[in-house]
Amino acid sequence: xxxxxxxxxxxxxxDIYFPPNAVQQEALEAHxxxxxxxxTIGLGQDCMSFCSDVEDVISMSxxxxxxxxxxxxxxxxxxxxxxxxxxxxxxxxxxxxTFLMQIFEKHGNTDIEGVDSTNACYGGTxxxxxxxxxxxxxxxxxxxxxxxxxxxxxxxxxxxxxxxxAAAIAMLIGPDAPIAFExxxxxxxxxxxxxxxxxxxxxxxxxxxxxxxxxxxxxxxxTCYKNFCQKYEKHEGKPxxxxxxxxxxxxSPYNKLVQKxxxxxxxxxFLRNPSSKDEVTKEKLGPFATLSDDESYQSRDLEKAxxxxxxxxxxxxxxxxxxxxxxxxxxxxxSIYAAFASLIHNKHSSLEGKRVILFSYGSGLTSTMFSLQLxxxxxxxxxxxxxxxxxxxxxxxxxxxxxxxxxIETLKLMEHRYGAKDYVTSxxxxxxxxxxxxxxxxxxxxxxxxxxxxxxxxxxHAVNGVISNGH
Amino acid sequence: xxxxxxxxxxxxxxDIYFPPNAVQQEALEAHxxxxxxxxTIGLGQDCMSFCSDVEDVISMSxxxxxxxxxxxxxxxxxxxxxxxxxxxxxxxxxxxxTFLMQIFEKHGNTDIEGVDSTNACYGGTxxxxxxxxxxxxxxxxxxxxxxxxxxxxxxxxxxxxxxxxAAAIAMLIGPDAPIAFExxxxxxxxxxxxxxxxxxxxxxxxxxxxxxxxxxxxxxxxTCYKNFCQKYEKHEGKPxxxxxxxxxxxxSPYNKLVQKxxxxxxxxxFLRNPSSKDEVTKEKLGPFATLSDDESYQSRDLEKAxxxxxxxxxxxxxxxxxxxxxxxxxxxxxSIYAAFASLIHNKHSSLEGKRVILFSYGSGLTSTMFSLQLxxxxxxxxxxxxxxxxxxxxxxxxxxxxxxxxxIETLKLMEHRYGAKDYVTSxxxxxxxxxxxxxxxxxxxxxxxxxxxxxxxxxxHAVNGVISNGH
Numbered sequence: 001x002x003x004x005x006x007x008x009x010x011x012x013x014x015d016i017y018f019p020p021n022a023v024q025q026e027a028l029e030a031h032x033x034x035x036x037x038x039x040t041i042g043l044g045q046d047c048m049s050f051c052s053d054v055e056d057v058i059s060m061s062x063x064x065x066x067x068x069x070x071x072x073x074x075x076x077x078x079x080x081x082x083x084x085x086x087x088x089x090x091x092x093x094x095x096x097x098t099f100l101m102q103i104f105e106k107h108g109n110t111d112i113e114g115v116d117s118t119n120a121c122y123g124g125t126x127x128x129x130x131x132x133x134x135x136x137x138x139x140x141x142x143x144x145x146x147x148x149x150x151x152x153x154x155x156x157x158x159x160x161x162x163x164x165x166a167a168a169i170a171m172l173i174g175p176d177a178p179i180a181f182e183x184x185x186x187x188x189x190x191x192x193x194x195x196x197x198x199x200x201x202x203x204x205x206x207x208x209x210x211x212x213x214x215x216x217x218x219x220x221x222x223t224c225y226k227n228f229c230q231k232y233e234k235h236e237g238k239p240x241x242x243x244x245x246x247x248x249x250x251x252s253p254y255n256k257l258v259q260k261x262x263x264x265x266x267x268x269x270f271l272r273n274p275s276s277k278d279e280v281t282k283e284k285l286g287p288f289a290t291l292s293d294d295e296s297y298q299s300r301d302l303e304k305a306x307x308x309x310x311x312x313x314x315x316x317x318x319x320x321x322x323x324x325x326x327x328x329x330x331x332x333x334x335s336i337y338a339a340f341a342s343l344i345h346n347k348h349s350s351l352e353g354k355r356v357i358l359f360s361y362g363s364g365l366t367s368t369m370f371s372l373q374l375x376x377x378x379x380x381x382x383x384x385x386x387x388x389x390x391x392x393x394x395x396x397x398x399x400x401x402x403x404x405x406x407x408i409e410t411l412k413l414m415e416h417r418y419g420a421k422d423y424v425t426s427x428x429x430x431x432x433x434x435x436x437x438x439x440x441x442x443x444x445x446x447x448x449x450x451x452x453x454x455x456x457x458x459x460x461h462a463v464n465g466v467i468s469n470g471h
Numbered sequence: 472x473x474x475x476x477x478x479x480x481x482x483x484x485x486d487i488y489f490p491p492n493a494v495q496q497e498a499l500e501a502h503x504x505x506x507x508x509x510x511t512i513g514l515g516q517d518c519m520s521f522c523s524d525v526e527d528v529i530s531m532s533x534x535x536x537x538x539x540x541x542x543x544x545x546x547x548x549x550x551x552x553x554x555x556x557x558x559x560x561x562x563x564x565x566x567x568x569t570f571l572m573q574i575f576e577k578h579g580n581t582d583i584e585g586v587d588s589t590n591a592c593y594g595g596t597x598x599x600x601x602x603x604x605x606x607x608x609x610x611x612x613x614x615x616x617x618x619x620x621x622x623x624x625x626x627x628x629x630x631x632x633x634x635x636x637a638a639a640i641a642m643l644i645g646p647d648a649p650i651a652f653e654x655x656x657x658x659x660x661x662x663x664x665x666x667x668x669x670x671x672x673x674x675x676x677x678x679x680x681x682x683x684x685x686x687x688x689x690x691x692x693x694t695c696y697k698n699f700c701q702k703y704e705k706h707e708g709k710p711x712x713x714x715x716x717x718x719x720x721x722x723s724p725y726n727k728l729v730q731k732x733x734x735x736x737x738x739x740x741f742l743r744n745p746s747s748k749d750e751v752t753k754e755k756l757g758p759f760a761t762l763s764d765d766e767s768y769q770s771r772d773l774e775k776a777x778x779x780x781x782x783x784x785x786x787x788x789x790x791x792x793x794x795x796x797x798x799x800x801x802x803x804x805x806s807i808y809a810a811f812a813s814l815i816h817n818k819h820s821s822l823e824g825k826r827v828i829l830f831s832y833g834s835g836l837t838s839t840m841f842s843l844q845l846x847x848x849x850x851x852x853x854x855x856x857x858x859x860x861x862x863x864x865x866x867x868x869x870x871x872x873x874x875x876x877x878x879i880e881t882l883k884l885m886e887h888r889y890g891a892k893d894y895v896t897s898x899x900x901x902x903x904x905x906x907x908x909x910x911x912x913x914x915x916x917x918x919x920x921x922x923x924x925x926x927x928x929x930x931x932h933a934v935n936g937v938i939s940n941g942h
Contacts, residue, residue: 009609038924082661084788092560092669093677093836095590101663110660111698115590115837119566126586130601133608138480138656138713139600183610190553192572196562201890206564207917213895227582364565366586419672446670446678 006175009135009183010372012144012381015068015340016390017060018049018167018328020431022399023314023407028162031404039162044255048329049399051152051166053413054425054438057088058099059450060168061150062437063098068146068170070435072380076107080143081134081173083114085124085333087198087362088151088300094432096150099448114145120196121251122362124169129171129368132181145173151332154411156205163254165329168467169337178377178386182355184235185226185371189220197364203420204309208455211403214257215297220367221359225268228369240443242269243274245371246354246456247317247343251336251361252325258339261359262267262318267296284309320346327396336360341390347349348387354374380449400431421446429453477646479694481843482599483615483852484643486539487812487861488531489520489636489799491902493870494878499633502875510633515726517656519800520870522623524884525896525909528559530572530921531639532621533908536571537923539617539641541906542860544827544853547578551614552605552644554585556804558669558833559622563917567621570919585616588695591667592722593833595620595640595804600839602644603652616644618933622803625882627676634725636800640808649848649857653826656842658698660691667834675889684834685728686768689735691838693764696739699828699840712747713740716842717825718788722807723796729810733789734777734829738767741780755780757880766814773877791817798867807831812861819858821861823847892917900924 006333007121024047025039039045051060061084069076082104084096104112113134124147131145150168195213198206209283232240250258250264270277270285277285288302296302307314323342325331331338336358343350351400359369379385417423422444429438434455441449495518497509501647510516520796522531532555540547553575555567566587575583584605588597596619613696621639626632666684669677669837703711719736721729741748741756748756767773778785794813796802802809807829815822822845832838850856889895900909905926 087564089560089563089672090670091835092563092672093558093589093591094665094668094670095837098590098661098663098835098837099511101661105662110662111658112601112661112696113597113659113839115588115593117586118564118589119569119586120564122586127582129584129610130604131603131608133601136609137604137654138650139604139607139657141655181610183608184612186610187582188584190569190572190583191576191581192569194565194916194918197565198563199561199892201560201563223581362586364569366569368584372809375889382738419670421670431909445665446668447665 004084006135006140008177008375009132010173010177011179012173012174012177012335013068013072013172014169014386014390015064015071015343016167016169016324016334016392016395017064017067017337018331018395019060020399021052021410022047022049022401023404024161024401026337028404042256043162044259045162045329046326048162048164049166050154050164050410051414052410052428053280054440055150055166055429056090056439057086057150057168058096058448059437059439059445060166061096061100061148061449062103063435064150064168064170065103065146066437067435069174069470072172074144074172076104077109078144079104079109079112079146080141080150080306081113081131081145083127083145084116084148084150085125085127086116086150087120087332089116089198096148099167100148100206111429119366120362120364121332121335122360122366124337125368126361126366128171128173132183135173135175139315147171147173149333149337150285151296153330153332154414155206155208160208160210165331167328167331167334167338169334171337176377178375178381178383180373180375182371182373185228185232186368187224187229187231187313188366188368189223189227190366191220195365195390202419210425211355212453216363216365217361218225218259218261218297219293219360220267220365221261221264222268224359224367224369225265229272239273240268242313244355245317245357247321247356249336249339249343249356249358250318252322252339253330253335255322258318258322258325259307259314260303260429262314263310266310266313267306281309302417324392341392344383344387345390345392349382349384351383398433420469427451441462477534477611478605479648479651479846480603480646481644481648481652482642482650483645483648484539484543485808485812485815485857485861486535486542486638487638487795487805487809487863487866488535488538488638489638489866490522490531491870492523492881493518493520495872496633497702499875504821508868513727515730515797516633516800517797519633519635520637521594521625521635522880523881523899524619524888525899525911526637526909526921527561527625528557528621529567529919530563530908530910531568532619532629532636533574533921534572534906535621535641536574536617536619536641537908539643540574543643543689545643547575549615550583550617551576551582551612552584552602553614553619554598554602555587555619555621556598557587558589558591558594558803560669567619569693570610571619573657590837591835592803592806593831593837596831596839597645597837599642603654606644606646608694610634618642618644620804620808622805624801624803625675625885626679631679631681634681637804637806638799638802638809640781640805641844642813647848647850649846651844651846653695653844656699656703657839658695658700659839660694660698662691664836666836670811673890675885687830687834687836689732689768690764691832691836692732692735693739695838695840697738697831700743707896710744712735713784713825716788718792718827720807720810720814721789721794722795722826722830723766723810724801724806726793729789729793729796730778730785731774733785734774734781737748737781737784738773738777752780757806795863811867812863814863815854815858817864820855822854860876869904
């Protein structure tokens, strides 16, 4: 029994999809009459992807699951568990996972556990933990797990609108992974707050208290870090230091918050053991050591000083994971894994032997800090192959830039379409890469129909929206 | 390491809560002008619990988690994972789990993994599997898991309305359990169908194709049973027979479907090995052996013949689990565990050494057949103590019966309240038992406030709805 225990369980393979429709943050600034740099420097964002009327969280997840299976040569029959994390609700009862079953049913595989996990941007992390635990449990049947994070982040007109984005990520789970979980090194913080939530069921837009949400994020980070350090010390027999991790990856609603978060971590680290720090750090951060927690979250001076102290470490340990979130925007559940994908894109096989620490946050709130060990493994499940398969640079480059007016017009259309029935979409697949799924119709019974862009330029392949009562 | 591996992981303790407001199915029949026996015999239902304006899935889950911890003497700090299964959406992003964190935060425990699992009535089973896997995984930290199923099933005026109900169930998870998982004995069937779903986001009511949903349920049962038998044979080295299980527990939207399901299982079992069956069974079921699957789902003659053949086995192996579902109605995610709770209520310590097979179904669809081994264990985690703590007979007896007019009036009020803000409830807690949570107010920001019925007759204890920005 002990001999069979799977080792180094984690992520074997990844793929990412984001819509080709994009708007530049600089253009949005100008359009919104915002001061120059408000979105690009103030938020730290460069560009934003958005779903046109033919894409949604279901089509994106169908696309990314299909491309992952194809590019890594995985037989759909080899999948024994499939879980989805999302906070973009199209149906309140029928899971996104059941839509994805279409891919597996045609190969005769319906024996696939797992459903959707929900809590804001944290659902993907919950799904990932569940899938890893499954492989390590008695109920594992030797097949792969598959985790999908899919979200479309859209906001009502106002200050939060430039923090949108859209993407889907698929992760294949199994033993002997290049991205292995250090499962004992994990600290969570869960709490009842109303920082960001979606109580207006008829609207796709959230209710957001931006300032509260930022404070909650930083408080959660502090508590997770404290819990993480305790567990590290318990299991490793020595205190945790930032130098024990090579990279830090954060849930990234906008890049500025990632900068603030890492600075907060540096400040927390200073407070844990001030005497071990260099003179410059002591001098800059020492004056803030006596602040209460509440005061410290509000202090602009501390924010500035800690970001300054953290800057060299940020450039080394954080910056390599910021590319996709800055370019695509907030992807909710996919956001942290898009950041992690950016790290693999930038560093690929040089990550072997490195430890990466991730911080996942979902408003409401749920949060966990956890640790991954990156390893040298064989093709196709190697870091260098993952980087090649994801092809991030090409995906970013081949997007089409739209003026803000077009972005806003799309959001207006989607406001009417949200929760609606009995309409056909533009069926315009011209921007989509071959193999991309897209929405063609929602019928009078709210049943959704998708097609896939064929490899020949303009022809498409219809996908049945229903199985038992065909349309 | 191997020595530490937790054994016999499963359910250590249970508690169930359902609202005290009830309506008799016989009275509903008369009120609806339905033929006599349409609901009581046609559906097989006796009575239905429903939430008044002061109860919802959040209040019910707060109640049942509190009572479970109290009655079994569990320190809230001992909980390391908390997961919720529900398909009753009050917020599309903020999980019910975060509301439950209020119970644990006041004891200083916020390091509790898990979120909400969603797919119709199957979410609770997904949460349960996740929690058991967690205990068996490397990330387990030695603490208890806690699974909560909470739902309020309400339907638009029409034939589905009498199939409503409401309840919450909490289950404590850990090793050395009286209710242990046989994790290798598990068959799933997942598929993309539109039998019951909730695409109209502004309404609490589902879109239901009753006939399709019943067929999907029976098809899923067949496929799960096939997969289950394959795994049984692989792991036990002999074919599965119905006599290898002492009890069968089904997801119970209405009792008639449970009767049909068990009859279907008996028919499947006959088809698997006709020669082993007695002459009466061969004579009655033989003529249907040549039907195609589709024909067999439609055949009323088969339905009648198989129910007749199955009757003695149904009375022995199924009937003891039907009490609460017949009395309370469909409880969605809680339904199958309410059926299981009925079995414990009826048979308590006589279940020691018995095998119970459960069939969980969620429209859309996701379904699993799985096996539990019931064991003799020590107080407080014993079958007899669970039966005593749940106190099902007293809970059923102390409900208050309302005329159908009052039930319908409540549903009308709740239609207006669904997704609404800025209102106060009746705050009428007169029917609630001491310790029961109830909704007092939803403010202009949609924030929800709950109180608990105090042990002194009419006084209550306010519970803060928010933590960071108090109300």
